[in-house]
Amino acid sequence: MTDGRITTAKLGDDGPEVGVQGLGCMGMNFGYGPSDADASRATLERALELGVTLYDTADAYGAGENERFLSPFFKAHRDELVIATKFALSIPPDDPTRRVIRNDPPYIRQAVEASLKRLDVDVIDLYYMHRRDVNVPIEESVGVMAELVREGKVKHLGLSEVTADELHAAHAVHPIAAVQSEWSLFSRDIETNVVPAARDLGVTLVAYSPLGRGFLTGSFATAEDLSSGDFRRQQPRFTGDNATANGALLKPIRTVAEAHGVSVGQIALAWAHQQSSLHGLPVIPIPGTRKPTRVEENTAATRIVLTEEELALLDPIAAKVAGDRYADMAFTSAGRE
Ligand SMILES: NC(=O)c1ccc[n+]([C@@H]2O[C@H](COP(=O)([O-])OP(=O)(O)OC[C@H]3O[C@@H](n4cnc5c(N)ncnc54)[C@H](OP(=O)(O)O)[C@@H]3O)[C@@H](O)[C@H]2O)c1
Numbered sequence: 001m002t003d004g005r006i007t008t009a010k011l012g013d014d015g016p017e018v019g020v021q022g023l024g025c026m027g028m029n030f031g032y033g034p035s036d037a038d039a040s041r042a043t044l045e046r047a048l049e050l051g052v053t054l055y056d057t058a059d060a061y062g063a064g065e066n067e068r069f070l071s072p073f074f075k076a077h078r079d080e081l082v083i084a085t086k087f088a089l090s091i092p093p094d095d096p097t098r099r100v101i102r103n104d105p106p107y108i109r110q111a112v113e114a115s116l117k118r119l120d121v122d123v124i125d126l127y128y129m130h131r132r133d134v135n136v137p138i139e140e141s142v143g144v145m146a147e148l149v150r151e152g153k154v155k156h157l158g159l160s161e162v163t164a165d166e167l168h169a170a171h172a173v174h175p176i177a178a179v180q181s182e183w184s185l186f187s188r189d190i191e192t193n194v195v196p197a198a199r200d201l202g203v204t205l206v207a208y209s210p211l212g213r214g215f216l217t218g219s220f221a222t223a224e225d226l227s228s229g230d231f232r233r234q235q236p237r238f239t240g241d242n243a244t245a246n247g248a249l250l251k252p253i254r255t256v257a258e259a260h261g262v263s264v265g266q267i268a269l270a271w272a273h274q275q276s277s278l279h280g281l282p283v284i285p286i287p288g289t290r291k292p293t294r295v296e297e298n299t300a301a302t303r304i305v306l307t308e309e310e311l312a313l314l315d316p317i318a319a320k321v322a323g324d325r326y327a328d329m330a331f332t333s334a335g336r337e
Contacts, residue, residue, distance in 0.1 A: 004300070004303065005019075006019045006021055006302045008051070008053075009276070009282040009284055010282050011126065011177045011178055011204050011282075012156060012175060012176065012177025012203055012204050013175065013177075014156070015204070016082055018053045018284065019050075019054060020284060021052060021269070021284065021285055021287070021298065021299055021301075021302055022053075022054030022056055022206065022284050022286035023043075023044070023047045023052050023054070023055050023289070024056050024209075024287060025040075025044075025055055025057045025066060025069075025288065026056070026058070026066060026288055027289070028066060028069060028070075029062050029065050029066055029069050030061040030065065031231045031232075032231075032232070032288075033227035033230040036290065037069070039290055039292070040069070040290045043289060043290055043294075045073070046292040046295050046296065047295045048077060048080060048081065052295070052299060053080065053082050054081070054084060054206075054284060055073075055082070055083060055084065056084045056180075056208070058130055059085060059086065059089075059114065060089035060099060070119070071118065071119050071120045074121060075120060082126060083121065083126070084126035084128065084158065084178075084180075084206075085124055085128070086127070086129070086158075086160060087107075087112065087115065087127070087128075087130060088101055088111075088129050088130035088132075088133065089131060090102045090107060090111075103129060103132065103138075104136050104141075105141070108141065108144045108148075112124070112148055112154065122152075123153060123154065124154045124155070125156060126156045127157060128157075128158035128180055129142075129159050129162075132162055132336070138169050138170050139169055139170070139173050142169075142170040142174055149174065156177035156178070157170075157176050157177060158176065158178040158179065158180055159178075160181065161181050162179060163193065163333045164194050164196070165337075166336075167194065167197050167198065167203065168197060168201070171203070177203065178204045178284075179194060179198050180206040180207075181205070181206075181208065182207070182208050182209045182325055182332075183205065183207035183208070183275070183283075184210045184212045184216060184268060184271075185253065185268050185271055185317050185318060186249075186325075187209070187325050188318040189333070190205075190334070191279070192337070193333075194333055194337075195275075195279050196279075199280050199281040204283070204284060205275075205281055205282070205283045206283075206284050206285075207275070207284065207286065208286055209288075210269055210272040210286070211268055211287050212237075214232070215238060216264065216268035218250055218265075219265075220238075221247050223238040223239045223243065226238075234327060235326075235327070236325075236326075236327060237322065237324075239323075241322070242322040242323035246321055246323070249317050249321065250264060252313045252317065253267050253317070255313065256306065256310045256313060259310070265287075265297065265298070265301075266297060266298070266304060267301075267314075269285060269287060269301035270301045270302075270306055271306060271311070271314055274305070278311075
């Protein structure tokens, strides 16, 4: 279970082959409470040994600290991996606790230079717009992103949490390799419009928070189980009555996990991977972890195949989830579709 390398999938029509599961690096020093830097570094190395080649970060994770932390690992293995980072969540100089969405061309140019510097690399393999600034036409923003490709600063373009219409408009300006959106047993709103649009356009779906931010592993039951600096304490799904109701939804996942002799988290990931054949497009889940044993467990989930009966048992879960996936859904594709 712990030594097999994972298979690969393509990142867009023109992009590279990457491991079919990526690694979310956000929690390594941002958002999810205290971290052990040595364990995170060991996690990165173990992931690479197991065939994980797509590493996900963003300039907003720890105001650049996440990119800085990852830089030595990226540089040591530059030719073996694909670096994905993002722009758009800017920090106003007068209030470092706030984030303002910016997609305007001068901001994008400034953001890419800052990310290249922090990462200390010549080129970013996959550069995402993290969130849509609805005050700037997407064609204008993607136009500048396309210039970055022509200038050799960026290889491929991605969009995060966009609607199907936004994806179509962007793709008409420049091919989009990947859309990154939340997709899990608990969050399936993108299946209505975004997933079919991605399939039609040859865009890969990168599924973030495939473990429901950890809730689908059963490792915490409510926001109160999390440390004081953990931003999940504010998330509607993990507080009060919602947490209790959502905890009960893990029961069918446990039933399937017991049948396979695996963990509930592995069933959540197997479900996410299986969406690729069900929807007919490449799907690359990017579970986040800071522990080498968990990256072994998570990559092993790529080899689990769920039966039609098991999929049917898991199917009703998402519609019963209590609480939005964000406090402000306007920042997501579901909030605009
Ligand atoms: N585009 C966007 O707007 C956006 C938004 C959110 C996240 N992301 C990206 O997506 C990545 C993944 O999302 P996420 O981290 O929010 O959620 P996730 O992958 O659904 O869950 C991560 C949580 O699950 C825990 N975990 C992982 N594997 C586990 C296992 N085998 N057993 C028990 N617990 C396990 C992790 O704890 P440990 O770390 O302690 O193992 C962490 O607390 C992020 O790192 C980030 O790169 C993007």
